[in-house]
Structures are given as structure tokens and as C-alpha cells.
Amino acid sequence: MRIYDLPSWGALSTLLLLAPSPSSAFYFPGMAPTSYKEGDKVPMYVNHLTPADSSVDRKLRSVFSFDYYHPPFHFCQPEGGPKYIRESLGSILFGDRIQTSPFVLHMGKNESCKAMCKEQTFSPRDAVFVNSRIYQGYDLNWLIDGLPAAQLLKDPDSDKEFYSPGFALGSVADNQPILNNHYDIVIDYHEAGKNNFRVVGVLVDPYSIKGSKFVDIDKGECPGLESGGGTTPLTLSEEKDTGVTYTYSVYWRLSPTPFATRWDKYLHVYDPKIHWFSLINSAVIVTFLIGMVSTILIRTLRKDIARYNRLDQFALDDFGSTSAVEDGVQEDSGWKLVHGDVFRSPTNPLFLSIMLGNGAQLFMMAGLTIAFALLGFLSPSNRGSLATVMIIFYTVFGFIGGYVSSRLYKFFGGEKWKQNFAYTPFALPGLVFAVFFLLNLFVWARASSGAVPFSTMLVIVLIWFLISVPLSLAGSWLGFKQPAIEPPVRTNQIPRQIPPSGGYLRAFPSMALAGVLPFGAIFVELYFIMNSIWFSKVYYMFGFLFICYGLMIMTCAAVTVLMIYFLLCAENYHWQWRSFCTAGASAAYVFLAAILYWVKDLSFGSWTSGVLYLGYSALLSVLFFVLTGTIGFFASWLFVLKIYKSIKVD
Numbered sequence: 001m002r003i004y005d006l007p008s009w010g011a012l013s014t015l016l017l018l019a020p021s022p023s024s025a026f027y028f029p030g031m032a033p034t035s036y037k038e039g040d041k042v043p044m045y046v047n048h049l050t051p052a053d054s055s056v057d058r059k060l061r062s063v064f065s066f067d068y069y070h071p072p073f074h075f076c077q078p079e080g081g082p083k084y085i086r087e088s089l090g091s092i093l094f095g096d097r098i099q100t101s102p103f104v105l106h107m108g109k110n111e112s113c114k115a116m117c118k119e120q121t122f123s124p125r126d127a128v129f130v131n132s133r134i135y136q137g138y139d140l141n142w143l144i145d146g147l148p149a150a151q152l153l154k155d156p157d158s159d160k161e162f163y164s165p166g167f168a169l170g171s172v173a174d175n176q177p178i179l180n181n182h183y184d185i186v187i188d189y190h191e192a193g194k195n196n197f198r199v200v201g202v203l204v205d206p207y208s209i210k211g212s213k214f215v216d217i218d219k220g221e222c223p224g225l226e227s228g229g230g231t232t233p234l235t236l237s238e239e240k241d242t243g244v245t246y247t248y249s250v251y252w253r254l255s256p257t258p259f260a261t262r263w264d265k266y267l268h269v270y271d272p273k274i275h276w277f278s279l280i281n282s283a284v285i286v287t288f289l290i291g292m293v294s295t296i297l298i299r300t301l302r303k304d305i306a307r308y309n310r311l312d313q314f315a316l317d318d319f320g321s322t323s324a325v326e327d328g329v330q331e332d333s334g335w336k337l338v339h340g341d342v343f344r345s346p347t348n349p350l351f352l353s354i355m356l357g358n359g360a361q362l363f364m365m366a367g368l369t370i371a372f373a374l375l376g377f378l379s380p381s382n383r384g385s386l387a388t389v390m391i392i393f394y395t396v397f398g399f400i401g402g403y404v405s406s407r408l409y410k411f412f413g414g415e416k417w418k419q420n421f422a423y424t425p426f427a428l429p430g431l432v433f434a435v436f437f438l439l440n441l442f443v444w445a446r447a448s449s450g451a452v453p454f455s456t457m458l459v460i461v462l463i464w465f466l467i468s469v470p471l472s473l474a475g476s477w478l479g480f481k482q483p484a485i486e487p488p489v490r491t492n493q494i495p496r497q498i499p500p501s502g503g504y505l506r507a508f509p510s511m512a513l514a515g516v517l518p519f520g521a522i523f524v525e526l527y528f529i530m531n532s533i534w535f536s537k538v539y540y541m542f543g544f545l546f547i548c549y550g551l552m553i554m555t556c557a558a559v560t561v562l563m564i565y566f567l568l569c570a571e572n573y574h575w576q577w578r579s580f581c582t583a584g585a586s587a588a589y590v591f592l593a594a595i596l597y598w599v600k601d602l603s604f605g606s607w608t609s610g611v612l613y614l615g616y617s618a619l620l621s622v623l624f625f626v627l628t629g630t631i632g633f634f635a636s637w638l639f640v641l642k643i644y645k646s647i648k649v650d
């Protein structure tokens with residue numbers, strides 16, 4: 001199943017989009033290889049401990065990550081204390097806390113059973129903490145030359161071996177948590193030239209060995225291990241103190257894998273067939289739907305327009321014959337009747353224009369980020385680059401947000417300009433920041449390392465105020481200076497009565513009906529994205545995501561236009577908010593999917609984990625609401641402008 005790997009997908013995208021393949025022989029910034037001579041020191045860093053699926057039932061039990069040097073773990077520290085490694089903003093926001101470690105690795109030099117520090121004493125309190133982390137299935141995350149230390153796993157379906165980043169803190173045997181205190185580090189290295197080596201893979205095999213007396217630090221031996229694993233596993237007593245010695249061995253293995261493809265074995269897809277099939281399935285359904293919608297619309301619309309214009313002609317030609325005119329008027333029904341109201345300002349135009357401005361900003365950010373990732377600019381070895389690029393794009397597109405917001409506000413005939421200018425850059429970012437800040441308090445209260453440091457918060461606020469807000473104001477000013485977009489038909493003085501409509505045209509059923517389709521286009525990728533967020537996995541299927549994003553846009557547009565057409569035919573001209581909410585309703589399904597995901601794959605041990613999960617899911621859904629709502633509105637707007645332009649109104 002080679003096609004699901006990154007290089008093949010890269011080749012496919014090369015064919016499709018003439019994009020450079022990520023595995024081609026030139027490197028993007030941050031991806032350039034580091035070469036070592038034999039015996040050179042290879043730096044090894046430690047990252048936070050992350051919750052993974054517990055070995056008991058494969059469910060995730062917690063969302064909190066912990067600093068590697070969190071005191072109860074008693075991991076050995078480097079001399080002079082650990083130091084933080086500089087990271088990108090996105091990397092910090094997404095939880096990376098990378099620090100130096102006491103491990104000493106020399107290129108090509110095997111080591112056996114080295115102790116990193118003296119015996120550590122676990123008090124009963126620490127033991128309780130560590131044992132419960134073992135039950136919850138926490139993983140250690142190390143980085144050697146930018147590569148995550150992994151466990152070798154085998155896909156039961158394809159029998160293919162792959163590297164799964166992270167390895168277990170401990171395991172549960174006979175209902176007893178055992179702590180891993182010895183690590184066999186196996187490093188694959190590739191000879192790129194004479195005495196020029198590169199790290200191309202890192203595996204760690206953790207062991208649990210009881211009793212420090214088995215470890216002869218001076219001789220560099222772990223007798224228990226070498227005599228064939230006849231060791232008793234180490235358990236931490238919750239009644240009395242336990243002594244633990246942490247040790248490691250290093251084995252360097254020459255590997256034929258070149259540096260350029262070293263990530264391939266890390267990026268493994270479980271069950272690729274289901275992935276493919278569901279993608280194709282939804283693509284077919286979506287294309288079919290769009291085809292249907294457009295043929296229906298084009299055919300009926302053409303008929304409508306021809307009829308309206310014929311009636312017009314008829315009425316003018318036979319001006320004298322009143323019966324013909326009356327016939328015509330009687331037949332004149334449907335969307336044409338509301339021409340004098342369809343461009344009436346919606347209720348609360350200020351709020352709508354602000355949402356649309358923010359939606360446009362999100363739309364541009366999401367599209368460009370995915371395109372960037374697809375072209376291979378955001379490699380997984382460049383940690384946090386995805387989030388960083390997202391933040392940069394979002395900040396810069398503040399300009400578009402302001403422009404769209406004020407342009408539309410002018411079209412709606414709004415007058416509260418000050419509010420429009422001021423609220424646009426603050427509405428959505430403010431909400432996101434407030435929720436983020438609140439949830440961060442929970443994380444912080446749990447002493448989890450996932451809490452975003454105050455300095456990072458400050459940087460975000462500064463970026464927001466110093467770059468995003470001025471850009472948005474500039475955009476708003478430009479939009480304000482532009483002449484208003486003229487509607488093709490005049491708006492009457494007196495609003496028309498709206499006949500009552502029933503069935504699927506009522507607000508709630510129409511949204512429930514329409515919202516499910518855009519959701520259908522993305523739910524496969526949504527599942528994988530959620531997996532990567534909550535199980536801290538690398539997400540890299542940007543080819544699929546790109547297609548899904550396109551399908552979602554088309555579905556949103558098609559289904560909303562169809563709904564708005566029916567609405568106008570029923571002589572209801574309140575299409576602005578309706579189109580926004582109809583497409584945006586798919587966000588409700590996203591939230592439902594998050595709940596289902598919780599039931600299926602998560603099983604939290606604490607209510608704070610639940611609060612965090614729900615909070616972030618709700619935030620994601622709100623963003624999705626604004627994004628899809630904006631797509632729906634713009635599609636309907638263009639549609640309404642177009643159809644009323646094509647009819648003659650006296």
C-alpha cells in the first residue's frame with residue numbers, strides 16, 4: 001500500500017499540481033540534514049510526557065501533558081539543571097516543552113547500561129502519582145537530531161512495521177503498574193559520505209528492572225537484562241519509599257535509508273483502505289449532489305427568467321389588452337415578487353458584517369495553510385511549523401477581514417461605522433483568546449506542562465494588537481472608501497408581507513437538512529485530525545485534506561444556494577442570516593461528532609479533562625460555524641445578485 005505514504009502522495013500531488021515532492025532531494029528551511037563524524041556528540045532532547053491510548057482498552061484517559069522534569073517522575077537531570085530549547089510559537093502553543101537531557105550519545109559508539117544519575121527515591125506520594133500516569137498510558141517523548149524516539153509497531157492488517165513516536169512510561173501487568181527504568185536506544189544511521197553520518201531513525205525499547213543492586217554502574221552492566229531477561233519488573237510501592245536507578249544502552253545500526261526519506265516510516269496510516277474508500281465515497285456523493293443542484297437550478301432558473309422576461313414583453317406589447325396583463329400578473333409568482341425587498345438590510349447588519357469579515361479571514365487562512373502544507377513546506381521535522389504558519393496567515397489576513405466587513409456593511413447600508421471598525425478585529429480573536437485563556441487556567445491548575453506560559457500569551461496579545469488590529473483597521477478603511485456595491489434592483493419603501501411557509505423551509509429543519517452535507521464532505525478527515533490532536537500524532541495527509549476542503553466549499557455553496565432559491569420562491573426575502581446559518585449548521589454536526597468521538601475513543605478519569613475536551617471542541621465548532629456560514633453567505637449573495645440582475649423590473 002505504498003500509495004498512502006508521504007513520498008507516493010507527494011508524487012501524486014506532483015502530477016496533479018506540479019508541486020515538488022516532499023521527498024525530493026532539496027530541503028526546506030529547518031529540514032537540512034545535520035552531518036556527524038564518528039564519535040561526534042549527537043544532542044538528545046526530552047519533550048513533555050503525553051497521554052496516549054491506554055493499553056487496557058485503547059481509550060484516551062487524560063488530556064494533560066506533563067513536563068519531563070516534573071518532580072514526582074524523578075527523571076535524571078543534566079548537570080547544571082535542564083535548559084529549554086528555543087522553539088517556534090506554534091510549537092509552544094501546541095504543547096512542546098523541549099529541554100536538554102543527561103543522555104550522552106556519540107555517533108557510532110555503542111554503550112551498554114549506563115546509569116544517568118544516582119538512585120532516586122520515590123516517596124509513596126510520588127508513587128501514587130506515577131502509578132496513575134502508568135495506568136493512564138502516558139508516553140515519553142524524546143528527540144534525537146529532530147527525530148522522535150519511537151516504538152516499533154506492526155500494523156495487524158498489512159503486517160507492515162512502522163515507527164510510532166513516543167514510548168511507554170510503564171505498563172500494567174497483572175493489574176500492577178510497572179515503571180520502565182531502563183531504555184535500549186537503537187539509532188539508525190546512514191553513511192552519506194566518508195566519515196559523514198546522519199541520524200535516520202530512533203527506536204527505544206523500554207524495560208523494567210527491579211533493584212539497583214542488579215545494575216553494576218562501574219562495570220556498565222545490567223546483569224538481569226543480559227542474562228536473557230530473567231528480571232523482576234519494578235513496581236513502585238505506595239506504602240513505603242522505593243529506590244529506582246535509571247539506565248540506558250545505545251546501539252547504532254547502519255541503515256540504507258537516506259536522510260530525505262527518514263520520516264517515511266514514522267508516517268504510517270492504519271487501515272488506509274477505509275480511508276480511501278470513505279473519501280472516494282463522499283467525493284462521489286458530493287459531486288453527484290453538486291451536479292444535481294446545479295442542473296436543477298440552471299434549468300428552472302433559465303425557465304423562470306425566460307418566463308419573467310416574456311411576461312414583461314407581453315405586458316408591454318399588448319398594453320391595451322388588460323386581460324393579458326392580468327393573466328401575466330397572476331402568473332407572476334415566485335422569487336421575482338420579492339425584488340423590492342431582497343436587498344433590504346438584514347436585521348443586525350453590524351453583527352453579520354463582522355462575522356463575515358472574520359469568516360473571510362478564517363477562510364483565507366485555512367485554505368492557504370492547507371495549500372502550503374500540501375506543497376511540502378510544513379514538514380513534521382520542523383516542529384510546530386503548521387501552527388506557526390496558521391498564526392502568521394491569520395494575522396496577515398486581518399486586512400481581508402476588515403475589508404470584507406466594512407465593504408459588506410456599506411452594502412447593507414449600515415451607519416455605525418465606529419463599531420464596525422472596532423469590533424471586527426476583536427470579535428472572533430477575542431472569543432478564541434478568552435476561551436483559550438479560561439481553559440488554560442484548568443491546565444495550569446493541574447500542574448500540567450500543557451499550560452501556555454505567560455510570556456507566550458503576551459507574545460500572542462502583542463502580535464494581535466500590533467499587527468493584526470492595525471491591518472484590520474487599514475482593511476476596514478479601504479473598504480469604507482470604496483463605493484458601495486449597487487444592488488441591481490431598487491428596494492421598496494414598504495416591506496412586503498411574508499406568507500407563512502412550512503415544512504423544510506422553516507429555519508430549523510432547513511438548517512438540519514442542509515448542514516449535514518458539508519459535514520459529510522469532511523468527516524473522514526475530521527476524524528483523523530481529532531486523532532492527531534488528542535493522541536498527539538503527526539498529521540500529514542494534506543493531500544486528502546485539500547480535496548476535502550474543496551469539496552466542503554462546493555457543498556456549502558451548492559446546498560445553501562438551493563435552500564435560498566426555495567426560500568425566495570416562497571416569497572421570504574430574509575436570506576442573509578438564513579444563508580449564513582444554513583451552511584453554518586454543519587458546525588452542530590461537528591460538535592456532535594466530537595461528542596461521539598468522546599464516547600467511542602475517550603474515557604476521561606477526571607472532570608477537568610472533560611471540560612477541556614468540551615471547551616476545545618466547542619471552540620472548534622464555533623470557528624467552523626463562522627467559516628462555513630461565510631461560504632454559504634457569499635455563495636447566496638452572488639446567486640441573488642446574479643438572478644435579480646437577469647430579470648427586468650420596471
Ligand SMILES: *[C@@H]1O[C@H](CO)[C@@H](O)[C@H](O)[C@H]1NC(C)=O
Pocket residue numbers: 108109110250251252253
Ligand atoms: C552496535 O550494536 C549494534 C546492534 O547490536 C551492532 O549491530 C553494531 O555492530 C554495534 N556497533 C559497534 C561499533 O560495535
